[in-house]
Amino acid sequence: MIVHVVMFKLEEEDKKASLVKIKVILEQLPKKIEELISMEVGINFDESQRAYDLSLYSTFKTKEDLKAYAVHPAHLKAVDFIKSVTLESKVVDYVK
Numbered sequence: 178m179i180v181h182v183v184m185f186k187l188e189e190e191d192k193k194a195s196l197v198k199i200k201v202i203l204e205q206l207p208k209k210i211e212e213l214i215s216m217e218v219g220i221n222f223d224e225s226q227r228a229y230d231l232s233l234y235s236t237f238k239t240k241e242d243l244k245a246y247a248v249h250p251a252h253l254k255a256v257d258f259i260k261s262v263t264l265e266s267k268v269v270d271y272v273k
Contacts, residue, residue, distance in 0.1 A: 178214075178273045179237040181246075184229040185259065185266045195262040196220050196231055202255045203233060209251040212242035229267070236273075243270065 187195050203218045216235040221228055237243045246252055259266075 179240055179243050180269075180271050180273050181233075181235045181237065181243055182269045183233040183266055184268075185231045185233075186264045187230045187262050188264055191262070192230065199231060199255075199259055199262070202258060206251055206255065210246055210249045212237055212245045212249075214238060 185199070197220075200218045200220060203216060207213045207216050214236045216233065219232045219234075221230050221232070235246075237246065
């Protein structure tokens with residue numbers, strides 16, 4: 178199994194609304210992308226300086242499925258919005 182983890186730090190402007198919108202958009206992806214086995218989206222409550230605002234934990238059967246997800250039109254549409262409100266992101270992909 179492949180695990181894909183992403184953390185996002187958002188711009189301060191309209192941050193709460195952006196977080197909710199991102200969560201809604203991402204949680205719709207498993208219905209649209211068959212390679213995506215599961216997805217968990219969490220909005221952070223910790224306000225420390227090193228904290229990120231949102232995390233995404235998703236699973237796939239294979240690396241090829243993760244690659245298919247990465248270029249799927251529904252995912253790319255989500256990425257477009259996320260990039261428009263994000264300052265930075267970090268990713269980790271690993272085999273479980």
